[in-house]
Structures are given as structure tokens and as C-alpha cells.
Amino acid sequence: MITDVAATDATGYDAKALPGIHTRLKLRGLLPAERLVDGGYTSLVHLEQAAREHQVTVTGPLPVNSTRRHRKNDGFGRDDFHIDFNRRQVTCPQGEISRGWHGPYPTSSPTAAPLIVARFTKSQCRPCPVRTRCTTTADRARTVSFPSRELRDLQLRVRAEQRTPEWKARYAARSGVEGPINEFAQGHGIHRCRYRGQPKAHLQHVLTAIAVNIERLSGRDPRTRVRSARPPAAFQTYLDQNDFPRSKSTTE
Secondary structure: OOOOOOOOOOOOOHHHHHHHHHHHHHHOOOOOOEEEOOHHHOOHHHHHHHHHHHOOEEEOOOOOOOOHHHHHOOOOOHHHOEEEOOOOEEEOOOOOEOOEEEEEEOOOOOOOOOEEEEEOOHHHHOOOOOHHHOOOOOOOOOEEEEOOHHHHHHHHHHHHHOOOHHHHHHHHHHHHHHHHHHHHHHHHOOOOOOOOOHHHHHHHHHHHHHHHHHHHHHOOOHHHOOOOOOOOOHHHHHHHHOOOOOOHHHHO
């Protein structure tokens, strides 16, 4: 069932819509305990915000380190450095300790967390025997960027959890969400707006969502529908108390 529809600019980030969706669902008493999302919504900021403000666990594939060295597995990535938040310093795989701790600085992405930057010096990096595994530039020193302690702990925990069979089995339920999304796109042409202006486009999306809900509900097998039991009448209670058999019409 589709419970909330949000219309945004085509050039906007999907994840920016998530806080507003949670706020609207909270006002209607429809907040879930856990929300299964795709990778476009798993910003560290929004994972922390959803848990803190709404007690909602946002579950989805958190992006891993995407640097070239990490992809090729031929160098030192951020996770190879030990971060000491108490002493405000970072230790490299060769035992060198950073000489600078700056930030946090905002990033270019509106949904990304601000980053702290730890810097090493040229005098530390130039004589390093494994410098080529750390930086390819001979005249520059290594820097390491990372989010705040709270978000860094959350990042490590979520990445560890999503490698477990339990997490994968729980997240597999999201495959059912793709059905309504595909029905939106293929069956109702939602990729093309019929009206100009975001308010009218939003109305189109809402009406389409209602139609999808009705269509999916009407397609259910009547035999699978759960009927709520009616409370017995006083006369039927009397018959039950005196061991009279129920008629067929009262048992169906």
C-alpha cells in the first residue's frame, strides 16, 4: 500500500524528501518502526535524524568507500587509519600521527555529513617506504576525511550489519516495494507529467497512487481476505452456553 507521495524537482536529491515524509506520516499516526529504502536515501545524516526525531530505523545499503584505491584494493583507504576522537589525531598504517585536525567542513552534497579533515605533513609522507600505496603525488601529504564521532560510529555499525545474513534477509522484503513503483512507471506513465507546476504534478501523483492502491486491492483473491469476527448476539451466547449447535449461517 502507498501511504505517502512526495513530488520534488527532477534535479533534486531523493534523500532530501525523506525527513518531510517522516513528518507527514507522524502527523497521521502512520510512522513505521523500520523503513526499507534504496541506496539513494541512506545518507548518514538522515539515518541519524530519523532515529533521533522519529525513532524510525532507516534500513538500506549504505555506500562503501568508493575511491579508486579502495575499488582496486591496492592502497590505504580511510578505514586503514586509526581515528582517535579524544586526542583529535589520526594514526596511519605506518604509525605516523597526524599533525593537524580541522573542521568539520560542509561538503558539496546537501545530504552528506560535514567532514573533519586530519592532515599529515610532507616530512612525514615523503620518506615513507609505502607512500605510493597512500598517495600518488610525490609533493603532497596525505589527508584523511571523516564525519563526527556519532556519525562515524553509526557508519561502521551499519556497514557491519549489512554484511550479515540477518540484515540481508530483512532487507529482501523491500523487493515487494518495486512492484508498485513499476506499476506507477509502466502502467500509469508517472515519468511524464500531464500538468505544469509542481503542485499540479503532486496532485497527479497522489491521484495515481490512489488508483494504484484501488487496483491492487481489487485484484486480491477474495478467499485470502481476512474477515473481522462479529461479536455474538445475546441469543447466540445463550445457545453456546447451553451447547446448542450453531447453524451454518452463523459459522461462516
